[in-house]
Amino acid sequence: MAHEVRGVIAPGKNEPVRVETILVPDPGPGEALVRVRTCGVCHTDLHYRQGGINDEFPFLLGHEAAGVVESVGEGVTDVEPGDFVVLNWRAVCGQCRACLRGRPQYCFATHNAKQPMTLTDGTPLSPALGIGAFAELTLVASGQCTKVDPEASPAAAGLLGCGVMAGIGAALNTGQVGRGDSVAVIGCGGVGGAAIMGARLAGAAKVIAVDIDDRKLSIAEGLGATHTVRSGENDPVAAIRELTGGFGADVVIEAVGRPETYEQAFYARDLAGTVVLVGVPTPEMRIDLPLLDVFGRGGALKSSWYGDCLPSRDFPMLIDLYRQGRLDLDAFVTETIALDQVEQAFDRMHEGDVLRSVVVL
Template sequence: MPYEVQGVVTRAKGEPVTLETVLVPDPGPGEVVVDVQACGVCHTDLHYREGGIGDDFPYLLGHEAAGVVSALGEGVTNVAEGDFVVLNWRAVCGQCRACRRGRPWYCFATHNASQPMTLADGTPLSNALGIGAFQAKTLVHSGQCTKVDPEAPATAAGLLGCGVMAGFGAAVNTGAVTRGDSVAVIGCGGVGAAAVAGAALAGATTVIAVDLDPAKLELARGFGATHTVDPADGDVVEAVQALTGGFGADVVIDAVGRPETYRQAFYARDLAGTVVLVGVPTPEMTLELPLLDVFGRGGSLKSSWYGDCLPDRDFPMLVDLYRQGRFDLDAFVTETIGLGDVEQAFARMKDGGVLRSVVVI
């Protein structure tokens, strides 16, 4: 018999989300049901609501979640009932050309549950990033579950499921920040703040946080930023160069994902430096750069997919760092809210000043 829960659904582009009855089927082969304990409100959920990712409405929102496995389908061996898990949206297949080349973080055939969750009238739902976790139970592929230390609270651990991992990984995995590097992070929301924290943990000696919001700049200092830049005070490129001996940063991370911030990142890096794009653009955005500058400046222009992470490797490691007091996941939680407060959380996200609203179920 399917489980009946209340889930946060967006039925059409730009419409406010609603609480709807959702039917969650019993798990089939390779699937599990997870009792969701907490789920962060990520900007990607807002992208779904506004039609910035696709038009497969209705969408079941929520993906940055942690909870407990409550039911197993046939053949599941990587988790057991009662395991505390963080959900991930890139469950690697192990068989595609990226996996076979030893680069599973680029997996081109990631797993999701085969069965759809539906509205009460049988309408299939499209799950945000293949998860759909703004509800008390959700159905996912077992590979989307990463077991972590249950001593970590779900409000903190769940944030590893998307934004925190994306930002941390953009610095450590994609940007390969190492001891003595200089790093600039443009945009210091949840993802950017995590990139600042990752750069600091990796040993960067100069970590420059760039944001228009003074509150976010102050939070960035708490995560390890050594300097802050407010674009309202002057040219960002010049400011970053002034803080790096006139050269520019070794690694510049664009956590906004707009043409203007990418241009800033491109020119704020040192010669042969690295640009990492982790902020998600919308489909209509385009970028124009002089090709001679692309050639002449050298270095690397990279996109970071989910922080180029391997959940089974990176989630437990970050939870261990959290429990050791070296990575303050709690500092990302601006507020805890209920399922009925997601639309208001979207509004606060647009107003700024919020790293993460976290739905507690």
């Protein structure tokens, strides 16, 4: 049986999104039907709408979601109806070479639901990141459901599904920030703000926030930044070096995804320091660095994909810290909105007015 629900569709490249009636099938083997309670408006959804991911329109947008499992398909044992879950876009296979080597966070064969969700005329929808959660119900692979403490606020918990996890994981997992380290974060939107919070959680002694927007720098201070640098008025490399005794930061997290800010991150780190790229570049972007500098400065240049997280390990742990008052996920929820306000939320995101707008269903 197909369920008729409302969902937010991106019909074509750069076209405004609209709310449509969609058909969501009952779960098949290995699948779960989830009633969505909240879903954050992430920049990745805007990338889909702009055609920056691929051209497989129409898209069913939304992926930073929390909800309750409605029903499960044959063979599903990891979740059951009534479970409160955060959705993830990395359902690990358990069988690929990464999984078999004990590195499931790098699984090379992650998967999604096999059955399509469709428009009422039968047109198949491409769910954003295999989730499609700007909808009252969505169909996912059961491995995309991570059970967490049901007492957690859905609006806050759902943000772990993408941007907040990407930022926290960039600090904790990829950058491996340690106690007493100096950390610089370039770009202080939702992902960069989460990286700041992750660095403080790891015990960093100095966390330097870099952005061109005073509003974001003010928010960054509230999330744990010890120092701020307004890069439109100052050379961020020189400023970071000055704040770290002339040496540069132990870890620099680039949360913008542009060649010029990546170059800043490269030269703002200490010798043998680490650069973490968590900002998402576009396909045409290139970086040109002297190879001798890459060799001579040592250290590590890393990319952080989804914060190198393992949802089954990281989501419950972070929710526990949130419930203990040690991780302020609520700070990322700027506003709550209705399903038909997603297009306006994209405008506010573009203007830098919000960390996250969260759709409440």
